[in-house]
Amino acid sequence: xxxxxxxxxxxxxxxxxxxxxxxxxxxxxxxxxxxxxxxxxxxxxxxxxxxxxxxxxxxxxxxxxxxxxxxxxxxxxxxxxxxxxxxxxxxxxxxxxxxxxxxxxxxxxxxxxxxxxxxxxxxxxxxxxxxxxxxxxxxxxxxxxxxxxxxxxxxxxxxxxxxxxxxxxxxxxxxxxxxxxxxxxxxxxxxxxxxxxxxxxxxxxxxxxxxxxxxxxxxxxxxxxxxxxxxxxxxxxxxxxxxxxxxxxxxxxxxxxxxxxxxxxxxxxxxxxxxxxxxxxxxxxxxxxxxxxxxxxxxxxxxxxxxxxxxxxxxxxxxxxxxxxxxxxxxxxxxxxxxxxxxxxxxxxxxxxxxxxxxxxxxxxxxxxxxxxxxxxxxxxxxxxxxxxxxxxxxxxxxxxxxxxxxxxxxxxxxxxxxxxxxxxxxxxxxxxxxxxxxxxxxxxxxxxxxxxxxxxxxxxxxxxxxxxxxxxxxxxxxxxxxx
Numbered sequence: 001x002x003x004x005x006x007x008x009x010x011x012x013x014x015x016x017x018x019x020x021x022x023x024x025x026x027x028x029x030x031x032x033x034x035x036x037x038x039x040x041x042x043x044x045x046x047x048x049x050x051x052x053x054x055x056x057x058x059x060x061x062x063x064x065x066x067x068x069x070x071x072x073x074x075x076x077x078x079x080x081x082x083x084x085x086x087x088x089x090x091x092x093x094x095x096x097x098x099x100x101x102x103x104x105x106x107x108x109x110x111x112x113x114x115x116x117x118x119x120x121x122x123x124x125x126x127x128x129x130x131x132x133x134x135x136x137x138x139x140x141x142x143x144x145x146x147x148x149x150x151x152x153x154x155x156x157x158x159x160x161x162x163x164x165x166x167x168x169x170x171x172x173x174x175x176x177x178x179x180x181x182x183x184x185x186x187x188x189x190x191x192x193x194x195x196x197x198x199x200x201x202x203x204x205x206x207x208x209x210x211x212x213x214x215x216x217x218x219x220x221x222x223x224x225x226x227x228x229x230x231x232x233x234x235x236x237x238x239x240x241x242x243x244x245x246x247x248x249x250x251x252x253x254x255x256x257x258x259x260x261x262x263x264x265x266x267x268x269x270x271x272x273x274x275x276x277x278x279x280x281x282x283x284x285x286x287x288x289x290x291x292x293x294x295x296x297x298x299x300x301x302x303x304x305x306x307x308x309x310x311x312x313x314x315x316x317x318x319x320x321x322x323x324x325x326x327x328x329x330x331x332x333x334x335x336x337x338x339x340x341x342x343x344x345x346x347x348x349x350x351x352x353x354x355x356x357x358x359x360x361x362x363x364x365x366x367x368x369x370x371x372x373x374x375x376x377x378x379x380x381x382x383x384x385x386x387x388x389x390x391x392x393x394x395x396x397x398x399x400x401x402x403x404x405x406x407x408x409x410x411x412x413x414x415x416x417x418x419x420x421x422x423x424x425x426x427x428x429x430x431x432x433x434x435x436x437x438x439x440x441x442x443x444x445x446x447x448x449x450x451x452x453x454x455x456x457x458x459x460x461x462x463x464x465x466x467x468x469x470x471x472x473x474x475x476x477x478x479x480x481x482x483x484x
Contacts, residue, residue, distance in 0.1 A: 001413055001473040002396075004032055006319030007311075008266030013397045013460070017473070018266070019321075020460065022393040026321035027314035028291055031415055031472030032393070034465060035312070035323035037386035038376065043080035047379035048073070052112075053099030053235070054331045054375060059106045059121075066334070067108065068375070069099035074110055074118065074125055087125045091115050096281070098234055098329075102139040104167045109144060111137035117146070119167065130170040132160050135234060136190070141198040141213040143177070148190040151180075156189030158182045159202070159211065161220065179219045183209055186227050191281070192237035194244045201244045201255060203231025208246075208260065229253060229260050233281035235330065240287045241315060245294055247283045249275070252296060252313065263313060267320050274300045274309070282307050286330040288372040288384075292316050295372065297327055306377060323389075327374040331381055334373035388468040395474055399458040401431060404481040407459045409449040411475045419467025421445045427456030435460060455481055 005017035006027055013020050024035040047068055054068040066077040072090040075082035093099075094114050102109045110118040110125060117131035134146035135156075144162040149155050163169035163176035172178050183190065186207035193202045202209040208225040229248050231237050237246035243256045250272055251264035264271060275283075279299035284307060286295045292315040297307040308326040313319070371383040399405055410423055422442045426435035438454045442464075452461070459476070 001411070001475045003473045004319075004471070006032070006266070006317075007322050008320065009270040010266045010268055015396055018396045020394040020396065022322050022391075024323050024389040024391040025393045026293065026312040026323050027317055027319040028293075028470075029314070029316055031470060032319075032321060033416065033470040034388035034391035034418075034468060035321075036384045037389045038325070038374065038382035038384055039386035040380060041371075041373075041383050044077065044381050045080070045082060047075060047082055047375070049379060051328045051375040051379055052093060052097070053101065054329055054334075054381070055101035056331070056333045057101060057103040057108045059103065059108070061106075065108055067101055067110065068331075068381075069101075069110065069112070071097075074099070076120075085120060085124050087116075087118060087127060097135075100136050100234065102137050102144070104139045104144050107167055109137050109139070109167065111135065111146065113148065113150065128168060128170070130168075131162070132170065134160070136193045138193055138195055138200060140195045140200055143213075145193070145200055145211075147193045147200075147202060149180075155182070157184065157204075159190070159200075159220075174217060174219075177215065177219055181220065181222065183222060185209075185224045188230075192231040192234055192246065194237045194239050194246070196239065196244050196255070196257060197242070199257075201225075201237065201246075203237055203246060205232070205249075206230040208255070210257070225255070226260060232275075232283050236281075236283040236285055238285045238287060238332070240294060241292075245285055245287070247285060247296060247298070249280060252294075252311070263318065265318075265320075267311060271311070276301050276303050279303055279305065284327075284330045286332065286372055286374075289370070293372075295323075295330075297325070297330060297374070325374070326377055328377060328379065329375050331373040331375060333370055334381065334383065388466075390464070390466050391469055392462060392464040395461045395463070397458050397460050398476055398478070399456065401457060404429070404455060404457055405459070405478040406455045406481050407452050407461075408477045408479055409451045410461050410463075411449050411477075412463060412471050413473040413475075414469065414471045416468050416470030418465035418469035421450075421463065421465050421469065423450035423452060424462040424464070425452040425454040426460045426462065427454045428458050429456055431458070 002016045008018035026035045049070040052069045056066050071093040073086045076085040107119045111134045113135040116127040118125040132149040132151035135148035138145045142165045144167045146160045149160045160180040163178040188204040200211040207227045210223045231246045251268050253260040276299040283298040294313040296311040300309040309324045312321045373383045443450050
């Protein structure tokens with residue numbers, strides 16, 4: 001049995017255990033499994049317009065507040081409705097502007113480059129008087145840190161921090177530690193930022209910085225981590241396991257405070273070839289803590305605007321899968337509204353109305369559970385907690401130039417049974433030829449095997465599932481037909 005190594009389109013397709021391609025087939029700690037489908041959480045209606053950023057923020061009392069921003073509004077989810085929480089009047093985000101959110105004590109902060117910095121301790125948002133506008137807002141080391149700001153002068157390569165422990169004070173002063181500065185060592189605007197411990201990691205398109213709070217007259221120090229590796233967009237950098245994960249034009253990276261580590265490996269060239277050069281800034285990363293999976297949503301070369309593809313990386317096994325889905329944005333730390341017996345009737349009128357595609361052990365049912373979530377193109381929050389989607393993988397190539405072999409049967413070691421499973425055999429007689437599908441084109445599993453009966457010098461197999469498939473390896477039995 002050959003152990004699965006994962007989606008690895010950059011490697012020699014004859015590498016044992018790799019997937020030449022896969023669909024809705026993602027890594028987990030014991031192998032690979034069908035990706036979960038997206039399901040609508042209870043008491044969560046669709047937004048009125050396309051989502052430009054969303055977050056769940058937790059204040060000092062532990063209360064969670066769920067926000068979603070559009071081009072003209074910030075909404076708060078309350079009692080099963082999206083409540084308009086915008087400041088007086090509407091916002092006017094530019095075509096490409098988006099919202100970022102952070103929590104500072106009991107104040108929820110929202111930032112967008114075209115709008116005054118917003119805050120809310122309860123109810124509607126209001127302007128933070130005297131604060132610059134900014135593309136990015138972070139809470140770190142007792143400050144609100146703004147990146148890519150405009151204080152009357154557009155400063156896309158600049159940073160600006162509030163007074164220490166006071167998000168309302170934006171007057172530079174050594175005594176309060178409110179300050180601003182420029183990242184001039186490399187060209188370009190700041191594209192992304194994320195907290196790393198008590199410091200900040202800052203990305204430009206082709207460079208990476210680290211900022212550390214020093215206090216005194218220095219306040220913040222800035223260090224160029226790399227003048228070759230950068231970040232593609234606003235939501236393409238996130239904290240992960242006391243590190244920062246980010247997407248650059250030439251790969252996916254993890255930074256732990258020393259030097260960026262390239263985790264792209266077997267998908268690096270594929271990423272470069274398939275990432276839309278004009279829509280790379282729409283890339284969004286999300287981390288599924290319960291399963292140690294990093295989800296990289298991006299717009300591929302076929303996209304008309306939204307992220308429409310997704311790579312999935314398991315932090316423990318260091319293997320890649322793929323689960324394409326078109327989304328507007330991810331929702332970091334989305335928490336499921338509580339479902340209780342007393343409230344069940346207000347969510348579902350009859351037993352028949354209960355969702356039937358969600359297993360009883362799914363996070364969908366768990367009160368207050370944090371679930372990987374996205375906003376789809378219908379402007380609806382979806383948790384990825386539904387039943388397993390239809391999934392497939394294409395195996396590595398078997399065979400060589402020397403002899404013709406007959407593939408007799410294919411065995412996949414399933415750790416969880418699919419509802420249905422079929423195999424499509426492909427073969428060819430020379431390395432430079434295209435693989436052809438043999439008849440019958442789809443073979444059902446029988447006696448835990450796919451009896452394929454195909455001949456050629458080279459073979460590969462497409463295995464398709466419905467239901468909750470889990471597997472960790474493949475084996476093929478051959479008979480020699482002829483050689484020269």
